[in-house]
Amino acid sequence: MQPEEHLSRELYTRRGFVGLSTAFVVAIATGNVYASALTSSEMQSIKQDWHMHTYRAGGRPDAMVADMIRTNEKYGLELMGISEHIDRLDQREDFIKKVKANRSEASVVPTKMKVMIGTESSMINPNLCAVGDEIPNLLDYVLVSCNHYHLKHVENPNSKTPQAYADHYLEMLMGATELGYVDTIGHPFLHSKLKGKLGQEKLIKILKTYNEERLVSVLKKSAEVNMAYEINPRHADQALEWFRDLVQEARLHGTKFTLGTDAHAISSLGYPDQPGRTCLDILNDLTLTDQDLKWKPIKGFPLVD
Ligand SMILES: [Zn+2]
Numbered sequence: 001m002q003p004e005e006h007l008s009r010e011l012y013t014r015r016g017f018v019g020l021s022t023a024f025v026v027a028i029a030t031g032n033v034y035a036s037a038l039t040s041s042e043m044q045s046i047k048q049d050w051h052m053h054t055y056r057a058g059g060r061p062d063a064m065v066a067d068m069i070r071t072n073e074k075y076g077l078e079l080m081g082i083s084e085h086i087d088r089l090d091q092r093e094d095f096i097k098k099v100k101a102n103r104s105e106a107s108v109v110p111t112k113m114k115v116m117i118g119t120e121s122s123m124i125n126p127n128l129c130a131v132g133d134e135i136p137n138l139l140d141y142v143l144v145s146c147n148h149y150h151l152k153h154v155e156n157p158n159s160k161t162p163q164a165y166a167d168h169y170l171e172m173l174m175g176a177t178e179l180g181y182v183d184t185i186g187h188p189f190l191h192s193k194l195k196g197k198l199g200q201e202k203l204i205k206i207l208k209t210y211n212e213e214r215l216v217s218v219l220k221k222s223a224e225v226n227m228a229y230e231i232n233p234r235h236a237d238q239a240l241e242w243f244r245d246l247v248q249e250a251r252l253h254g255t256k257f258t259l260g261t262d263a264h265a266i267s268s269l270g271y272p273d274q275p276g277r278t279c280l281d282i283l284n285d286l287t288l289t290d291q292d293l294k295w296k297p298i299k300g301f302p303l304v305d
């Protein structure tokens with residue numbers, strides 16, 4: 001494909017919140033927009049997975065640490081993270097035991113991959129994260145999910161309108177940026193866990209309702225504190241154009257992404273193909289490149305010894 005064609009196709013598909021970004025307008029005016037997308041090549045293979053669960057907290061019986069490591073190695077990953085669930089404050093003690101067990105199991109498996117022991121922690125309200133401030137010291141990384149709205153103890157907006165959910169979610173994200181230890185946000189923006197309650201149409205409506213200016217300021221703050229956003233190809237594929245806009249807007253501010261399967265079983269690791277195309281196709285449709293991804297947790301390496 002010629003660069004020019006690429007550029008016009010991308011410009012054509014861009015709409016929505018990116019339109020209001022001053023940075024974007026300036027970039028168009030100066031001809032710098034997509035410079036990074038145009039000079040970097042398409043992603044050739046998927047090499048990271050920051051989001052998976054073991055049998056210890058919600059995963060299937062076969063989701064055992066050693067097998068997960070071996071399976072991901074077989075798929076050619078370079079970086080993987082075990083993101084054990086913690087959703088409530090009263091789970092903290094038990095969670096610490098699970099983390100220690102995960103770490104000791106991981107430490108005896110020979111692998112060339114970087115293996116991180118971490119969590120998927122629920123944001124309970126904009127000022128409270130289930131994992132708290134102390135436990136992250138025991139972890140290699142922290143993934144926080146700000147849209148576990150299906151859980152009874154997680155604060156929902158008073159009104160159930162798309163606008164109320166959109167506003168509340170941005171507050172949750174802003175709250176997550178304040179914590180300082182959040183590496184990435186799980187299944188962001190599209191609240192699939194509310195599908196049963198609100199219906200898919202309303203979920204898509206929430207996406208279109210995000211206040212553009214506030215969303216951009218959340219992205220900027222995220223870049224400042226090295227907080228990335230997860231792209232799960234299956235999840236993003238439900239609103240491909242919206243997520244492509246997100247990727248392109250984020251790129252302008254230096255906000256990064258992590259990839260994750262959210263696997264709860266061995267068979268869900270390695271980004272299984274979606275009907276008609278592969279997860280890699282979806283990532284390339286989003287224009288994601290390896291340069292858009294986060295490759296190192298806030299704490300840095302080395303991790304497992
Ligand atoms: Zn989740």
Ligand SMILES: [Zn+2]
Binds near residue numbers: 120
């Ligand atoms: Zn998960």
